[in-house]
Amino acid sequence: MENHNLHTVGLTVxxxxxxxxxxxxxxxxxxxxxxxxxxASKKATLRxxxxxxxxxxxxxxxxxxGARGICCQKLGEAEIMAQGGITDILITNExxxxxxxxxxxxxxxxxxxxxxxxxVDHPANVNELSEAVQAAGVRLDVxxxxxxxxxxxxxxxxxxxxxxxxxxxxxxxxxxxxLQGYEGHCMVKExxxxxxxxxxxxxxxxxxxxxxxxxxxxxxxxxxAGGTGTFEWLVECPEATEVQAGSYIVMDAKYRKVIxxxxxxxxxxxxxxxMSTPDADYAVxxxxxxxxxxDQGMPEVKGVAGIEYYLGGDEHGRLRYVDAARRFxxxxxxxxxxxxxxTTINLYDKYFGVRNGVVEVVWDIAGRGKxx
Amino acid sequence: MENHNLHTVGLTVxxxxxxxxxxxxxxxxxxxxxxxxxxASKKATLRxxxxxxxxxxxxxxxxxxGARGICCQKLGEAEIMAQGGITDILITNExxxxxxxxxxxxxxxxxxxxxxxxxVDHPANVNELSEAVQAAGVRLDVxxxxxxxxxxxxxxxxxxxxxxxxxxxxxxxxxxxxLQGYEGHCMVKExxxxxxxxxxxxxxxxxxxxxxxxxxxxxxxxxxAGGTGTFEWLVECPEATEVQAGSYIVMDAKYRKVIxxxxxxxxxxxxxxxMSTPDADYAVxxxxxxxxxxDQGMPEVKGVAGIEYYLGGDEHGRLRYVDAARRFxxxxxxxxxxxxxxTTINLYDKYFGVRNGVVEVVWDIAGRGKxx
Numbered sequence: 001m002e003n004h005n006l007h008t009v010g011l012t013v014x015x016x017x018x019x020x021x022x023x024x025x026x027x028x029x030x031x032x033x034x035x036x037x038x039x040a041s042k043k044a045t046l047r048x049x050x051x052x053x054x055x056x057x058x059x060x061x062x063x064x065x066g067a068r069g070i071c072c073q074k075l076g077e078a079e080i081m082a083q084g085g086i087t088d089i090l091i092t093n094e095x096x097x098x099x100x101x102x103x104x105x106x107x108x109x110x111x112x113x114x115x116x117x118x119x120v121d122h123p124a125n126v127n128e129l130s131e132a133v134q135a136a137g138v139r140l141d142v143x144x145x146x147x148x149x150x151x152x153x154x155x156x157x158x159x160x161x162x163x164x165x166x167x168x169x170x171x172x173x174x175x176x177x178x179l180q181g182y183e184g185h186c187m188v189k190e191x192x193x194x195x196x197x198x199x200x201x202x203x204x205x206x207x208x209x210x211x212x213x214x215x216x217x218x219x220x221x222x223x224x225a226g227g228t229g230t231f232e233w234l235v236e237c238p239e240a241t242e243v244q245a246g247s248y249i250v251m252d253a254k255y256r257k258v259i260x261x262x263x264x265x266x267x268x269x270x271x272x273x274x275m276s277t278p279d280a281d282y283a284v285x286x287x288x289x290x291x292x293x294x295d296q297g298m299p300e301v302k303g304v305a306g307i308e309y310y311l312g313g314d315e316h317g318r319l320r321y322v323d324a325a326r327r328f329x330x331x332x333x334x335x336x337x338x339x340x341x342x343t344t345i346n347l348y349d350k351y352f353g354v355r356n357g358v359v360e361v362v363w364d365i366a367g368r369g370k371x372x
Numbered sequence: 373m374e375n376h377n378l379h380t381v382g383l384t385v386x387x388x389x390x391x392x393x394x395x396x397x398x399x400x401x402x403x404x405x406x407x408x409x410x411x412a413s414k415k416a417t418l419r420x421x422x423x424x425x426x427x428x429x430x431x432x433x434x435x436x437x438g439a440r441g442i443c444c445q446k447l448g449e450a451e452i453m454a455q456g457g458i459t460d461i462l463i464t465n466e467x468x469x470x471x472x473x474x475x476x477x478x479x480x481x482x483x484x485x486x487x488x489x490x491x492v493d494h495p496a497n498v499n500e501l502s503e504a505v506q507a508a509g510v511r512l513d514v515x516x517x518x519x520x521x522x523x524x525x526x527x528x529x530x531x532x533x534x535x536x537x538x539x540x541x542x543x544x545x546x547x548x549x550x551l552q553g554y555e556g557h558c559m560v561k562e563x564x565x566x567x568x569x570x571x572x573x574x575x576x577x578x579x580x581x582x583x584x585x586x587x588x589x590x591x592x593x594x595x596x597a598g599g600t601g602t603f604e605w606l607v608e609c610p611e612a613t614e615v616q617a618g619s620y621i622v623m624d625a626k627y628r629k630v631i632x633x634x635x636x637x638x639x640x641x642x643x644x645x646x647m648s649t650p651d652a653d654y655a656v657x658x659x660x661x662x663x664x665x666x667d668q669g670m671p672e673v674k675g676v677a678g679i680e681y682y683l684g685g686d687e688h689g690r691l692r693y694v695d696a697a698r699r700f701x702x703x704x705x706x707x708x709x710x711x712x713x714x715t716t717i718n719l720y721d722k723y724f725g726v727r728n729g730v731v732e733v734v735w736d737i738a739g740r741g742k743x744x
Contacts, residue, residue: 017471017744051686073687093687096647096658097703099389121648124702152684153648153656184685275468276493276525284525286468289667290718291743312524313556314423314714315445315465315743330496331469342686346662347718349741369721369740371663371687372389 005350005362013357014333018273019291021348022335023250023363025355027267028058031249034263036065039243042235047071047090047224049246052342054367055351056084058249063088069115071244075100076370078116079107084366087114090224092180092244094118094145094153096125100372104129105136117141119180121155126167126174133173141177142168143224146209148181148202157181157205162212169218178222179213181206182244187229188258188296195258199230207239229258252341254296269302269335270344271352272317274328282320283328287336289314293343302335309336377722377734385729386705390645391663393720394707395622395735397727399639400430403621406635408437411615414607419443419462419596421618424714426739427723428456430621435460441487443616447472448742450488451479456738459486462596464552464616466490466517466525468497472744476501477508489513491552493527498539498546505545513549514540515596518581520553520574529553529577534584541590550594551585553578554616559601560630560668567630571602579611601630624713626668641674641707642716643724644689646700654692655700659708661686663719668712681708 013022039046048062051073059070059081069088072078078089089111095104095118108116120126120142133140146161147154155161161179168176183202189195203225210223224242226234231245247255250268270292276284292299294311301307306323317336321327328334338344346368353361385394411418420434423445431442431453441460444450450461461483467476467490480488492498492514505512516537519526527533533551540548555574561567575597582595596614598606603617619627622640642664648656664671666683673679678695689708693699700706710716718740725733 015471017475018469019743094647097390097645099387100645103389121650122702147650151651151654152688152690154650156650273469273472275466278493278519278526278528279523282523286743289665289715290741293661294667295661314718316524318524330494343661346686347741347743369662369719371391371658371719 008352008362009359011359013271013354013359016271016352016359018271018333019287020271021345021351022269022271023351023353024267024269025353025360027265028249031251031264031267032061032065035245035248038263039066043238044235044240044243047242047244048249049073049092049227049244050081050367051077052246052345053249054080054345054365054370055363056081056086056366057363059084059086062249068242071246074371075103075107076372077367079103080367080370082107082110087111089114089116090143091118092182094121094125096128101128101132105132105138108133108138108140109136112138115141117143117177119143119145119153120164120168121145121153123164123167126164126171130171130174139173139175141175143178143180143222144168144176146179146181146206148183148205149198150182150185152184154181157209158212161209162216165213165218176218176220178220178224178241179206179210181223181225182227183225183230184227187227188254189229190257195229196233199233203234203237207237210239228255247341250341252296253300253337253339266337268341268345269337270299272334272336274330274332274334277328277330280327282318284312285317285319285334286315288312288316291347292317292336292338293340293347295343296340299336299338302337304334380724380734381731383731385643385726385731388643388724388731390643390705391659392643393717393723394641394643395723395725396639396641397725397732399637400621403623403636403639404433404437407620410635411438415610416607416612416615419614419616420621421445421464421599421616422453422739423449424618424717425621426452426717426737426742427735428453428458428738429735431456431458434621440614443618446743447475447479448744449739451475452739452742454479454482459483461486461488462515463490464554466493466497468500473500473504477504477510480505480510480512481508484510487513489515489549491515491517491525492536492540493517493525495536495539498536498543502543502546511545511547513547515550515552515594516540516548518551518553518578520555520577520597521570522554522557524556526553529581530584533581534588537585537590548590548592550592550596550613551578551582553597554599555597555602556599559599560626561601562629567601568605571605575606575609579609582611600627619713622713624668625672625709625711638709640713640717641709642671644706644708646702646704646706649700649702652699654690656684657689657691657706658687660684660688664689664708664710665712665715665719667715671708671710674707674709676706
């Protein structure tokens, strides 16, 4: 990749071509500090999920702020993070199949002086991993992934989880580190009571499973769960050891609706240009499906009230004047707070790190598209 | 970029890691041939939209099959296509603002022995372009972009379009090539009668505008419109000179619903692995929001009946057994026909071109993420 960054540092936001992904460095650093301060007095530790930001530099910042290591969702992301110097990685997902297991063994060898763990939810996968680590001469930690109500991956709580844990204990080369119980189905429920009840139901399934294993003589080092929508409740549970929250570092419009901005602020935005003003009722900007995802709703215009973004297709966004104080001018630049940080970041190759309206740094999103 | 492709050519589909974007070369080539055969006897010519595939090699294939040149939606895509050796490019969009106009001038210089055109819908943009081409010592063709009912960009039909055309004629360095009237709002209406009526309403607005200009003494070289959902009707209009259809080359599940598969077949799929089989009612595959877009609906499992893909989040897809003959096995690979080719292709760096189950070629999607 050519390094165009040399010509970009020092530009003002107004000089950045669009659409571009901006990272407000002050806001991001305040988010890091707020999370560090929150965890300073807690027994559980933070293992932030880097599927959100996909940038090794931000993982290093999180570790410097006290995180014990990181989470990745995909093996490809973990490879990028290891290449970026991160040495303690939990892949919060099942790694299945010949090609991926082979790559996982190479990653385990690369991290032999660090820590690497994956999740399992199926006996055949446990066997596949155990055979592979023996053949490769490496060791691997595993967490039994428990379905706590998300109904995606994960073994059923209780006895099925116990049986899988026993299989891991019997499997040469594998070390049972603990349980994962990701309550993804709770995370962005906007009603706080509803979210809390869903969290408590999920947590009780994980806790019962932990107690069952304890009664059966299996002690676990880690109980790993949680996200940005639930971490405050999770750390109050004495059995929780590890929290996987990730979105807090940049935030998005959806999480702002869910948890407010008292602790974390929206640090991420998409810079866009008003490229057409064909009508008194709306304007058109140059950011559509290919640069802003809509899976959690429409983006919001930052700092301008009375404007509604609505669909303009793959490469355009339409901005309806609902109760706006003025009309946009052709060529004007606006910032959009996206509804979902993870999927939007995955569309971009770099962050423009901005402070006081000036580009201070350009960071590669090295994990962009690393979905294998 | 490292060339891993050398190690990939010759692999079987089963050996490709997932998620991966597959292109069935036989189907794609049949689509190219079918479109070429359709246009062979027509007065209008095909200028395929490459916002869909974003790969210069596929643009070359389209031109070799008779297309006169190509369309791009973004300046960044046009730069990639020019770099890939394409010399006749219409940017079907407004290019607004200092940074982009500067880049456009460099592209115009690069294509000075070829053909380059952009669309305009605002007097200020016409002035901006005219001043820039004079300063740069280049020439530029423009099409007046007419709003034919999509209500996105585009000047109003009739007198406003006439006035803008007159301004272009007065503007040094600019050449008025014609009108564009993209009927994007008609394209994927599944009811054929409804789609046809919407198309006819849109076309009549463009035609009236062309006639008005003619009465005012302005002859136009091009009337450019159309897409994969409307091109068969557009070519029956004697005034239409240029057709912008693009999706036909790879197709998707949405267009299959709209126009069927009698002329074009779905050549694109996402290869995915069954990574969890936690329940008798569903399985989980490794392709979610970050590898398959959902803006036109859910993907379909290729060649397997009775399965329903439903949301599993950013990195997972859930597959419900509705009326399936069997259950998926852990580690099994499946192909998903995506609902929207354009936005899904934009998530990938390469196509695996497959014939008879073997990777014959790996093509870079050089325009991926080129949204500026």
